[in-house]
Amino acid sequence: MTDVRSPQQSPYQVDALIAQDIDAYLDRHQHKSLLRFITCGSVDDGKSTLIGRLLYDSKMIFEDQLAALESDSKKVGTQGQDIDFALLVDGLAAEREQGITIDVAYRFFATEKRKFIVADTPGHEQYTRNMVTGASTADLAVILIDARKGVLTQTRRHSYLAHLIGIRNLVLAVNKMDLVGYDHAVFDEIVADYRSFAESIGVTDFTALPISGFRGDNITSASANTPWYAGPSLVEHLETVGLDAEADQAKPFRLPVQWVNRPNLDFRGFAGLVATGTIRPGDPVRILPSGKTSTVARIVTLDGDLDEAVAGQSVTLTLTDEVDCSRGDVIASAAAPPQVADQFEATIVWMAEDEMLPGRSYWLKLGTQTATATVQAPKYQVNVNTMEQLAAKTLDLNAIGVANLSTDKPLVFEPYADNRSLGGFILVDKLTNATVAAGMLHFSLRRSQNIHWQPTDVSRDTLASLKNQKPVVLWFTGLSGAGKSTIANAVEKKLVRMNRHTFLLDGDNVRHGLNKDLGFTDADRVENIRRVGEVAKLMTDAGLIVITAFISPFRAEREMVRQMMQPGEFIEVHIDTPLADAERRDVKGLYAKARAGQLANFTGIDSPYEPPEDPEIRIDTTALTPDEAADLIIARIIP
Incomplete structure (x- = not known):
């Protein structure tokens, strides 16, 4: 900003000129284009230092920040330089102590030609989900490589993720060239190595630059230390690259x-x-x-x-x-609308500590749309080092896989490669509201277009009125040995004597036929309950009183079944028995086997049980007999 003061001007005139100068400055910035980009790569490749250098060279640091930076730099002891630029970005105390980036840090800076928002993303593998977050809105990715180390595992991982997320402008910044004597041969070897990998993941074009974030070589202007490089500086490239918004x-x-x-x-x-x-x-x-x-x-x-x-x-x-x-x-x-479907193939990046449970329902958020989604077992998991497609039954933290998913209602979408807004989604845990995955839709499954709901002339209300009853699902849940089957059987006998039409779905009986192919892993338990829920729903459509007796250890699956039913037709009955009492009964001898290590994934021993937080009916088996419990339950559903 120019100095507008002169001895002949009054303070009011000076204020007016300053205001005009500020307005002109803001107007210039308002009409500049905005480029969002990320820096990524392996640990200690110099991402934070590069961003700090960009902020410093673009004069986006206030005097008090600069003073604090110089003071902090002396504490951490920079090598031959007064300023450690990484400290401008590494804001968390843990980051400064370890010298690494953990969270995603966003910074704004501007040049005469363009405005920028840059995201400094973590390099450690366990923070890959943070990198995905930073890349989700970026137009460009700067992939940093330490010239001393060359292409590393995280270089490949982040390049693959950037390409997967749809970033088409990639910059390969070979950093720390000052530590290899600005050797042209080292630069060429790294670029050739990276090009070989890039072609294997479908990246056909990228811009390679030799830089030193620490020394400032080829950051804002051409460096005399690399006379063999004739390309643009990093800032020059950032100022001229095309934007996604324009496309x-x-x-x-x-x-x-x-x-x-x-x-x-x-x-x-x-x-x-x-x-x-x-x-x-x-x-x-x-x-x-x-x-x-x-x-x-x-x-x-x-x-x-x-x-x-x-x-x-x-x-x-x-x-x-x-x-x-x-x-x-x-x-x-109107002439070129997007597609509408409820079943898709998608790439999923799993971001939760707990592994994905195929069959569990999650909230799916796609743009402004929200639906319940169920993810099937992965078709395969991607090894980002070799691009090999590996067999997988689930996905754990930071894993990337391809799977089919279905939603409870049609969604408006386009393939992610064509439209990020209508192709990119997140999955949210229904109980914790935690984001557990990010995904990219590939295409709709053909069956989603070819299968339609066939209306029938006889309604569920008609079937229920013929039986003179209101359809309902009595969902018994509790530990093994709690008494679910005993009480459920007593309820059904009493209802039949009252001329009610019922059907009892027992956990053991269902596993002899419908769910014979399922084991007792968490994923199989989820699928077990999903199938039973669908059967129970069909039975309520027939007007029946459905009684189920399943451990159903997870709240999420019990809630999933509740959502399948009409309002008020799902009654959760918690057969509440202390573990010690259930184990003492041990009618089937299962607890003894589990304690002896002969039975894995047994609920209450080495697999969790999540008791209902607010069941419609709670039965304390230490205070009620099975007959008394049955009478209490029937009184709840029969006026």
Whole structure:
């Protein structure tokens, strides 16, 4: 900013000139394009140092920050330099103590030509999920390699993830060239090695630069230490590379609706961020998944109506017709709409400490859409070092695999390779609300388009009225030996004497037929309950009172079955028996085998049981006999 003061000017004139200068400065920045990029690579490849150097050289550090940085640098003892640039980014105490990056750190800086948001992502393998988070919104990835070490496992992992997540602009920054004497041959060897790997994962183009984040070589300008390199500096490349937003504008129009804007009875608009394409008043649009069509009437913003909106803009659209449209719907080009399906193939990056349980239901969030999703066992897991496809029954922390998934309702989507907004999703644990996975949709399964629900003329209400009863599921849960089967059998006998139509699904009996192929691993237990839930649902559709007796150790699966049923038709009955009492009964001798190590994955011994937190009925078997318990349960469902 220039010095506008002069002896002839009053303080008010000076303030006015300063304000004008600030306004001009802000106006220049407001109209600059924004590039989001990440730095990634192996541990100690210099990611944080590079970002610190970029912030320093772009003069994005305040004087007090610089003073604190110089003070901190003296404490950690930099080598031959007053400033340790990594300290600008490594904000966590644990990071500074260990000299590594753990969390994703976002920093803003700007040059005369462009604005930037850079994410410094962790290098350690156990923090791969953090790297995925940082890369999810990036236009470009800077893959750093230590010139002394060459291409490492994490280099391959992060390159594969960046490519998988859809980052098409890759920069190979061979760092610490000062520590190898700026040797041209070392640089060429590393680039050749990386190119061989890159081609194996489908990366056909990248930009290679020899740099030193510590010394500043080829960061903002060409370095005299690398006369053999004639390419751009890192900043020059970042200033001129094409943006994803520019490419998105050429694609068909898509606007995921975030909310319905209805401040009064005279206005009803649909607000959201334009994901791709361009829209103008008068353009025909299609509302998905319903398929209804209309025409854009106005494009409304806080600053007034627009003649055109493009990808990256947040707007409110009004339509010429009163169509049903709400949050989660997608307004799209009428001539080129996206697809709608409820079964998909996807790549999944597992981000939770606990392994994935095939068959368990999760919340799936895709853009503004939310649905219940069930993931099947992986088709394969990817070895990111060799790109080999490995057989896998599940995915654990940081694992990457390909699997089919299904949702409880149709979703509007496009393949992730074509549209990040409508192709990228996260999975959220229903009980803890923790994000457990990120995924990229490949395509819909053909059966999702070919299988349709066949309506029938005889309704479930008709079938129930013929039996003179209300269908219900009595879901007995508890430890092995708690008395579930005994009490369930007593309930059924009493109901039959009352001329009620029932069916008892017992855990052991079902495993003789329907679930004969399942074992007792956590994943098999999940699938066991899912199948039983589907059968129970069909039986309630037939108007029956369904009684089930299963350990069903996990709350998530019991909740999954509850969601399958009509409201009020799922009654959870906790047969609450202390472990010591259940083990003392040990009618089947299972506890003795489990204690002797002859029976693995036994609930209560080496596999957990999650008791209901708020069951409709709790039976204390230390206080009630089976007959008394049965009477109490029947009184709950028969007025």
